[in-house]
Amino acid sequence: MIADPLSQLVMLGSSGMLLTALIVLWRKGIPAYVTAYRWQSWLLAAITATVGYYGHDPQLYWVAAVLLALKGIAIPALLATMQRRFGAEREATPYVNTETSLAIAGALVLFAYVIARPWMTITTLPTRQGLPLALALLFVSLLIVVSRKKAMTQVIGFLMLENAIALLAAVGTYGVPLLVEFGVFLDALMGFLVMQIFVYHIHETFDTIDVEELTRLRH
Amino acid sequence: MAACYGAGALLSLLLARWSGRLALGLSHLAAAAGAAAGLALSLGLLLGEPGRTLIQPLPNIFPFAKLSLSIDGLSAYFLLVVSVVAVAAAIYGPAYLRAHSPDAGSPRQAAQGFALNVFLGCMAFLCCAGDALTFLFCWEGMTLASYVLVVSDDRDGENARAGLLYMVMAHGGTALLLVAFLALTERAGAFDFAALRAAATGLNGPTRTALFFLALGGFATKAGVVPLHVWLPRAHPAAPSHVSALMSGVMLKVAIYGLLRFTFDLLAPVAGPLPFSWGWTVLFVGTTSAVLGVLYALQQHDLKRLLAFHSVENIGIILIGVGLAMILWRQSTGGALATVALTAALLHTVNHAAFKGLLFLGAGSVLSRTHLRNIEELGGLARRMPWTAGLFLLGAIAISALPPLNGFVSEWLTFQALLGGATRFHGPAGLVIVFSAAMLALTGGLAAACFAKAFGVTFLGRPRTSQAEHATEAPPSMIAGMLWLGALCVALGVAPGYAMRLLDAPTAALLHGPGASAVVTARGPLVLSTALTPSGANGTAISMTMVAALLIALSAMALVLRRGVRRAPPRVAPTWTCGMTPTARFDYTATAFAKPLRLVFAALYHPRREVTRETAGTPYVVRRIHYAGEIVDLAETHIYHRVEREISALSQLIRARSTGRIYGYIGFVLAALFVALLLLGVAY
Numbered sequence: 011m012i013a014d015p016l017s018q019l020v021m022l023g024s025s026g027m028l029l030t031a032l033i034v035l036w037r038k039g040i041p042a043y044v045t046a047y048r049w050q051s052w053l054l055a056a057i058t059a060t061v062g063y064y065g066h067d068p069q070l071y072w073v074a075a076v077l078l079a080l081k082g083i084a085i086p087a088l089l090a091t092m093q094r095r096f097g098a099e100r101e102a103t104p105y106v107n108t109e110t111s112l113a114i115a116g117a118l119v120l121f122a123y124v125i126a127r128p129w130m131t132i133t134t135l136p137t138r139q140g141l142p143l144a145l146a147l148l149f150v151s152l153l154i155v156v157s158r159k160k161a162m163t164q165v166i167g168f169l170m171l172e173n174a175i176a177l178l179a180a181v182g183t184y185g186v187p188l189l190v191e192f193g194v195f196l197d198a199l200m201g202f203l204v205m206q207i208f209v210y211h212i213h214e215t216f217d218t219i220d221v222e223e224l225t226r227l228r229h
Numbered sequence: 230m231a232a233c234y235g236a237g238a239l240l241s242l243l244l245a246r247w248s249g250r251l252a253l254g255l256s257h258l259a260a261a262a263g264a265a266a267g268l269a270l271s272l273g274l275l276l277g278e279p280g281r282t283l284i285q286p287l288p289n290i291f292p293f294a295k296l297s298l299s300i301d302g303l304s305a306y307f308l309l310v311v312s313v314v315a316v317a318a319a320i321y322g323p324a325y326l327r328a329h330s331p332d333a334g335s336p337r338q339a340a341q342g343f344a345l346n347v348f349l350g351c352m353a354f355l356c357c358a359g360d361a362l363t364f365l366f367c368w369e370g371m372t373l374a375s376y377v378l379v380v381s382d383d384r385d386g387e388n389a390r391a392g393l394l395y396m397v398m399a400h401g402g403t404a405l406l407l408v409a410f411l412a413l414t415e416r417a418g419a420f421d422f423a424a425l426r427a428a429a430t431g432l433n434g435p436t437r438t439a440l441f442f443l444a445l446g447g448f449a450t451k452a453g454v455v456p457l458h459v460w461l462p463r464a465h466p467a468a469p470s471h472v473s474a475l476m477s478g479v480m481l482k483v484a485i486y487g488l489l490r491f492t493f494d495l496l497a498p499v500a501g502p503l504p505f506s507w508g509w510t511v512l513f514v515g516t517t518s519a520v521l522g523v524l525y526a527l528q529q530h531d532l533k534r535l536l537a538f539h540s541v542e543n544i545g546i547i548l549i550g551v552g553l554a555m556i557l558w559r560q561s562t563g564g565a566l567a568t569v570a571l572t573a574a575l576l577h578t579v580n581h582a583a584f585k586g587l588l589f590l591g592a593g594s595v596l597s598r599t600h601l602r603n604i605e606e607l608g609g610l611a612r613r614m615p616w617t618a619g620l621f622l623l624g625a626i627a628i629s630a631l632p633p634l635n636g637f638v639s640e641w642l643t644f645q646a647l648l649g650g651a652t653r654f655h656g657p658a659g660l661v662i663v664f665s666a667a668m669l670a671l672t673g674g675l676a677a678a679c680f681a682k683a684f685g686v687t688f689l690g691r692p693r694t695s696q697a698e699h700a701t702e703a704p705p706s707m708i709a710g711m712l713w714l715g716a717l718c719v720a721l722g723v724a725p726g727y728a729m730r731l732l733d734a735p736t737a738a739l740l741h742g743p744g745a746s747a748v749v750t751a752r753g754p755l756v757l758s759t760a761l762t763p764s765g766a767n768g769t770a771i772s773m774t775m776v777a778a779l780l781i782a783l784s785a786m787a788l789v790l791r792r793g794v795r796r797a798p799p800r801v802a803p804t805w806t807c808g809m810t811p812t813a814r815f816d817y818t819a820t821a822f823a824k825p826l827r828l829v830f831a832a833l834y835h836p837r838r839e840v841t842r843e844t845a846g847t848p849y850v851v852r853r854i855h856y857a858g859e860i861v862d863l864a865e866t867h868i869y870h871r872v873e874r875e876i877s878a879l880s881q882l883i884r885a886r887s888t889g890r891i892y893g894y895i896g897f898v899l900a901a902l903f904v905a906l907l908l909l910g911v912a913y
Contacts, residue, residue, distance in 0.1 A: 105892055125906045152899045156892045164891070189291070221891050 016064040017136045020181055023057040024143035026050075027177060028119070031150045031170050034163070035111040038101045043166045044089045051081035054173050058180050061137060069188045070180075077176070080195060085169065085202060092162065092209065096219055099160060106157040114157075115150050122146035133182075140181035148174035161209045161219040168205065172198045252335065256342025257322045260349055264315035267353050271309040274300060275731045284359060291362070294420040299359030302734025303494075307356040307486040309731070310579050313717065314478045314586045315349050318471040321590050321710030325471055328597040328704070330382070341381050341469070348374035348475065352483050360421040361410045364487075368406065372399045375480060378472040379464050391463035398460040402450030406487075409443040413495065425495050437496060438504050444491045445510070451484035454548065455518040456864035458541045462525075465540070466533035466602065470593020471710070473533060477540040478586040482578050485547055492555065493739045501559060508555030509661075515548030516665045521863075523675040524833060527682070527826055528860045530819045531602045532592045535683055536585065539628060542672060543581040549665060550574025550643050553650050558740060566649045568736050573642035575732055580635040580721055584627035587714040591621035594703040594711070595687065599696040604683060604819050609692035613700045618688045620711045625684050627718045629677035633777035635721035640673060641771065675826070682822045690816035723777045820858065827860070834860040 030050040034043050055078040062070025106114065119142075126142035133141075151174055154167035176194065179186050209219055216223040274283060287296035300308070326341060351370035358364035376399075380392040414420050417428035429437070446457075453461035465473045497503060522542030529535040553570035560567075594617040595610060596602055611618040627634035630641075647666040651659045692698040702708075721728055736742070804811050827836050838858035845852050 121903075149899075152895065152902070156896045156899055225888070225890055 014136050016060065017139050019060050020057055020137045020140040021143070023053045023060070024140040024147070024177060024181065026053045027057075027173065028143050028147050028150065031147055031154065032112065032115055034154050034166065034170070035115055035150070035157075036108060038108075040093050040096075040099065040101070040160070040162050041090075043163060044086055044093060047089065047166050047169060048082060048086040050170060050173055051077065051086070054177055054180075055082055057140070057177065061180055061184060064136070065184055067184075072188060073191045076192075076195060080199065081169070081173065088202075088206065089162070089166070092206065096162065096213055099162075099219060101158055101160050101163055104158045111153065111157055114153060118149040118153060119146040122149055135181075135184055137181040137184060140177065144174055144178040144181055147177060159220050159222055161205075161212050161221050164221065165202070165205045165209060169198070169202065172201075252339040253323050253326060253342050256339075256346055257319045260322075260346050261316055261319035263346070263349060263353070264312045264319055267308050267312035268316065270300075271305040271312060272731075274305040275302065275309065275734050287363070294360065294362050296363050297359035297421060298354070298357045298363070299422065300357045302736075302738035303486070303489060304356045306575065306731065306735040307482065307578075308353055310482055310582050311349070311352045311356060311479050313579070314475055314582050314714070315353075317586055317590065317710040317714045318475050319345075319349075320713065321474075321593070321707050322469075322471045324704045324706045325593055325597055326469060328707075329469065329593075329600075337381060340377065344374045344377040344381065345472065348378060348472075352475075352479060355483055356486055358422075360419075361414050361425060362420045365403075365407065365410060368487075369403060371480065371483065372396075372403065375464075375468070375472070375476055379468045382467060382469050388467040391460075391467040395460045395464035398450055398457065402447040402457075404447075405443045405450070406447035409440050409447065409491070412440055412443075422495060429496050430499050432496075434504065437498070438506060441492060441496055441504075441507055442510075444496075445488065445507075448484040448488040448491070449514065452481045452488075452544045452548075453518075453541050454514050454544060455521045455541060456868055458518070458522070459862065459865050459869060461541060462529075462534050462537040465537035466531060470533070470589055470596060473537070473593070474586040474589035477537060477589055478582040481540060481544050482547075482582060485544070485551070485574075485578060489551065489739060493558070503555050503558060508552050508557075510552070511548055511555055512552030512661075512665060515545045515550075515552050516668045517545070518542065519545030519549065519672045520668050520675075521833075523672050523679060524826075524830055525860075525862060527675060527679045527823050528834060530605050532595065532604050532607075532683065532687065533589070533602055535604075535679070536588050536592060539588075539676065539679070540581075540585060542676065543577065543585065543628075546640065546643060546669065546672070547574045547577050547581070549669060550577060550646060553646050553662070554740070557650060557653070560653070565742070566646060566653065568740055568742055569642065569649065570646035571736050571740060572729070572732050573639055573646050575735055576642060576721075576725070576728060577639035579728070580627070580639045580718075583714050583717040583721065584624045584634075584636060587620060587624035587711055587718060588628065590707070590711045590714065591617050591624060594707055595700075597707075598700040598703060599694075601694065601696055604686045606694045607687045607692070607697045608690045608813060608816060609688070609697060610700055611688040613692075613697075614688075614702045616708045617703055617711070618684075620708075620715045621688065622684055623715050623718060625680035627722065629680050630673045631677065633722050633773055633780055635718050635725070638722060638725040638773060640669070643669060678826065679823075682819055686817065686819045686822065691811075691813035693813045693816075723774055725773055820856075833863060835863075835866075836860050 027050050030046040030053070033046040037043065037046075055074045058070050058077060059074035062068065062074065104111070122145035123142045126145055129141055130138055148171060151167050151171035154170065155164050158164060158167065172194075176191075179191075179194075212221070212224070213219050216226075274281065281301075283298075283300040285298040285300075287298060289295060322345065326338065347370060351367040351374060355364060355367035355371060358367060376392055376396050379395055380388050382388060410425075413425045413428055416431070417424040419425075432440070450457045465476055468476060492503070492507065519542050522538050522540070522545055526535050526538035526542060529538055550570045550573040554567045554574065557567035557570060592602075594614065595607065598614065599607065599610075601607055623634070627636040630636040644666060647662055647669065651662040651666065653659075654662060692700075806815065827834055836858060837860070838856065840857075841855045842851055843853040843855075844850060
């Protein structure tokens with residue numbers, strides 16, 4: 011529908027990112043989630059670099075490089091370490107089963123398109139096709155956090171939420187200043203580290219990473 | 230200066246892995262070098278040509294604001310105060326930390342070195358900040374670094390609690406400051422002080438007053454003004470002693486700097502006096518802090534806590550001067566008197582920094598040698614630690630405002646300003662000022678009583694515990710740090726006229742009037758006289774040098790006379806104690822010493838005591854008497870505990886409604902996001 015290569019590429023990448031989030035709803039093993047997150051981060055870095063290439067903003071290459079190093083390599087590696095440590099805990103019985111989750115996710119994507127419509131009409135950026143997809147990714151990530159029981163899944167949901175925000179920033183503003191981007195990185199990294207500690211503590215206390223057990227803390 | 234502090238911070242980080250001892254030494258060395266550079270810079274500016282302002286733009290790290298340093302007279306003066314104590318603390322620090330906690334690991338030592346450099350650097354740059362962003366950034370850095378230092382000393386729960394309270398109070402204050410500054414920057418559209426000044430001229434009266442009270446709240450929290458002082462007596466004792474000296478002697482003064490800068494410089498109207506309510510409020514809180522600070526100090530038996538309460542008192546005295554200057558500034562009848570009041574406040578700032586620094590370092594020497602802070606468990610240290618005792622006594626005399634030391638000079642000046650001010654106002658206003666003067670006099674007397682107790686019980690008499698009995702003198706580098714501040718106390722006391730020259734630039738910069746030496750020193754640097762009228766008719770004068778000389782002469786004379794009178798050779802005999810052997814328990818204890826005052830001010834203290842007797846069968850044979858007593862801090866019980874109860878009641882309410890299920894909480898977030906987006910979408 012649009013011949014502009016930037017627009018096409020951004021749309022392709024954003025759709026891919028959304029797809030990786032849907033994989034999390036569909037699969038049950040935590041290693042698959044880590045892999046999905048890794049792909050998603052690479053796609054995010056690629057989109058950022060693409061926007062930088064077409065927008066002639068060399069700063070964005072740096073952002074893409076940091077994204078790749080941090081979210082594409084470092085955090086997935088840490089996640090894999092965590093996963094190995096907890097053994098093969100599977101997301102066996104989520105609050106919302108797979109079929110329903112996927113149906114809700116579909117509804118959320120539709121909702122995102124509805125929400126993004128006024129926004130789409132006021133921007134003329136070539137990247138605007140990515141906006142509803144970024145919003146949809148944001149909702150789906152939240153759905154992951156809400157509907158799944160294992161702490162690891164919830165952490166991955168949060169990280170995907172963070173990716174969604176980064177994507178939204180990249181396609182919505184044509185790249186944000188490096189300083190702001192670094193602030194967000196630092197926030198995400200800190201959040202992740204804190205959550206990692208919490209997951210370890212949950213595992214130590216309850217011998218499982220099922221957050222259902224946390225309700226026992228209330229008395 | 231920046232290079233030195235930065236290098237100190239970096240070095241301690243780099244060496245953390247390798248050798249904590251080396252990191253500690255080098256970082257303190259760098260801090261000392263930085264402080265010396267600050268000292269040189271500020272002295273050069275203060276003694277150079279008047280009215281000069283140094284402006285140094287900083288690299289732009291933010292796209293939206295230009296950062297700069299601008300050092301005028303006031304900045305240079307406070308930089309001087311910071312640097313003076315920083316030199317002493319940097320000399321004193323390494324030996325103290327090694328002696329106090331020899332088993333500290335190298336990461337902790339490196340962290341302490343790092344935080345000290347950040348702390349000093351932030352305080353120095355805060356005084357030189359030329360824009361609101363640098364100011365707030367340094368303010369926050371100062372808070373965080375001092376928090377790290379507070380919790381770094383011992384790993385016990387009390388330090389952590391003190392640190393937490395400090396953090397909460399400090400951030401409450403910072404929030405108020407943020408609002409005050411951002412309201413101005415919003416209006417100005419820029420962050421530098423010149424733009425803020427221009428923006429403030431367009432403010433109407435009530436807005437201006439609201440901003441002033443916001444800033445006053447923020448700065449008063451940091452300065453530890455009653456009733457915002459509760460963090461101070463907990464956090465200051467918890468920090469390592471040289472850091473306590475810095476926090477008490479310098480950090481509180483930085484808050485005073487902020488208040489002066491904000492009130493007299495940024496927010497002041499173009500013409501006419503400051504609004505009526507400002508000065509009187511400051512005068513009132515100053516008087517209250519001075520009296521309550523010393524009263525609570527009297528009942529403390531923890532040496533460092535006692536000193537911390539004295540900081541509340543001295544900040545009160547400084548604020549009395551500041552408040553009076555605010556009242557009198559640009560009044561048709563005030564004139565030079567405002568300058569006298571401000572001079573008194575600024576002089577007391579450096580004086581308090583010197584003697585409180587000295588006292589905290591002295592307390593630190595005692596602490597590092599005996600590991601005791603409770604003065605009831607000390608005693609007899611004068612013989613075992615003569616240098617420390619002598620220097621502590623010097624500080625005690627200075628803080629009690631006794632001539633010929635520096636505390637006397639600034640309190641005398643404050644009195645001059647107060648009494649002069651009282652004659653300017655008729656009716657109730659004059660009475661209030663006279664009342665404030667009376668309270669200041671009471672404060673001085675009580676401070677003297679308090680230090681008679683602190684010095685007497687700690688250093689005189691017999692040792693009450695074995696730690697006190699086996700104490701030895703502190704190492705030379707610690708003594709050197711104290712000597713530097715002690716020398717300063719004497720110099721500022723004996724020749725205060727020279728200090729007036731330093732005060733010329735800040736007073737002239739702030740009040741746009743005559744400099745300090747124009748109104749205070751009339752006849753040479755050694756004579757202080759206040760010319761309260763243009764003709765100097767009802768001025769009073771005092772020569773501190775003469776006072777000192779007279780005191781020395783008198784004591785020499787007394788010594789000579791006693792020599793002459795003595796006839797029989799002295800006879801050494803045991804003390805007559807009704808046939809018992811004298812023990813340490815015969816000495817005055819701190820509790821007993823403060824008892825009369827506890828009774829007199831019982832309404833303020835609400836003292837509680839508990840005496841239990843263990844008798845052996847009959848009530849006539851008492852085996853053991855156990856005494857426990859405590860006093861309450863009125864502000865703490867009446868304000869803070871009430872707030873605490875309200876908050877916990879509220880959280881109980883919320884707790885009853887929480888499910889403990891994470892998906893529920895995040896579901897709320899998701900739902901809220903949905904609703905918000907829908908509403909926005911509909912609005913479009």
